[in-house]
Amino acid sequence: MASCYTHNYREFMGGFGDWVEQVADARNGLDYRKKVSRPETVSVWQSLAFSPNYKAAYCLSVCPAGDDVIGPFQQDRKGFLKEIVKPLQEKEETIYAVPKSDAEDYVKKKFPHKTVKNVRGSLLPSTIEGFLSGMKYTFQRGQSDGLNAVFHFTFTGKESRTATVIIRDKAIQVANGHEGTVDLHMTADSETWLGFLAKERSLLWALLRRKIRINGSPKLLVAFGKCFPS
Numbered sequence: 001m002a003s004c005y006t007h008n009y010r011e012f013m014g015g016f017g018d019w020v021e022q023v024a025d026a027r028n029g030l031d032y033r034k035k036v037s038r039p040e041t042v043s044v045w046q047s048l049a050f051s052p053n054y055k056a057a058y059c060l061s062v063c064p065a066g067d068d069v070i071g072p073f074q075q076d077r078k079g080f081l082k083e084i085v086k087p088l089q090e091k092e093e094t095i096y097a098v099p100k101s102d103a104e105d106y107v108k109k110k111f112p113h114k115t116v117k118n119v120r121g122s123l124l125p126s127t128i129e130g131f132l133s134g135m136k137y138t139f140q141r142g143q144s145d146g147l148n149a150v151f152h153f154t155f156t157g158k159e160s161r162t163a164t165v166i167i168r169d170k171a172i173q174v175a176n177g178h179e180g181t182v183d184l185h186m187t188a189d190s191e192t193w194l195g196f197l198a199k200e201r202s203l204l205w206a207l208l209r210r211k212i213r214i215n216g217s218p219k220l221l222v223a224f225g226k227c228f229p230s
Contacts, residue, residue: 015096018120019044037094062088100229102142121230124198128159128190131197132174135228141170144227149183149220159190167227184216184224197230 019036026032062085064073073080092113097104099118107116123138125131132153144167151165164180166173192211195201206212214221 015119016044040094098229100143100226102140105142120199124230125194128155128161128194131194132161132163135165135174136172138228139172140227140229143229144170144172144223147223147227149223150180151220151224152178152182152185154178154185154187155190155193156187157189157191161190165224167224172227182216184214184220186212186214186221188212199230 019040022035023032026035064070064080089111090113092115094115094117095103095107095111096119097107097116098121104116104118107114121138123134125134148168149166151167153161153163153165155161155163162177164173164175164178164182166175166180188206189211192201192206196203196206196212203212207214
């Protein structure tokens with residue numbers, strides 16, 4: 001889900017906030033064009049001028065779901081793939097991907113003729129509940145290769161919550177409360193943690209002020225972070 005959402009970065013509202021920040025940070029027109037190409041700017045304006053989220057993007061083009069399009073696919077699957085899917089695969093274009101994500105690795109390997117542009121993840125949680133429930137959508141299986149660990153989270157402050165995250169065999173499980181034998185236990189002030197995820201707070205700053213505390217190997221925390229590149 002997260003990869004598809006990011007792929008449609010400029011077309012949907014997820015990337016709009018980032019685009020606004022790039023406009024605000026640009027020193028002049030030339031500096032802005034170094035960050036955002038003209039076609040990207042036109043695409044944003046097209047979405048805003050017509051209707052936010054109006055583009056169906058590739059999802060509807062390549063997925064023959066629905067009564068009105070399933071017929072042609074069932075009648076001639078090879079023809080459907082040749083006419084609809086293959087031209088999109090062969091198209092030279094910019095693909096938006098979060099750095100060090102499974103999507104970035106896949107595009108570089110399968111579609112070397114496409115240009116990868118790194119963008120930040122736009123699925124940023126604003127609550128601890130959102131962080132926990134959204135982990136299964138932002139989890140990167142490929143980046144978790146070799147990681148087998150149980151993580152306990154204790155959130156304090158504005159949102160008090162405990163949770164267990166198990167990453168094993170390139171799969172993730174998230175449960176309420178603390179379960180199993182823990183490999184790393186992290187205790188964090190909820191607002192500080194959300195600020196860290198939004199890149200508004202430094203992890204080092206939080207650790208030094210004990211807003212975030214870990215009990216276990218710091219290497220496990222680094223490995224955990226690699227599974228959720230932003």
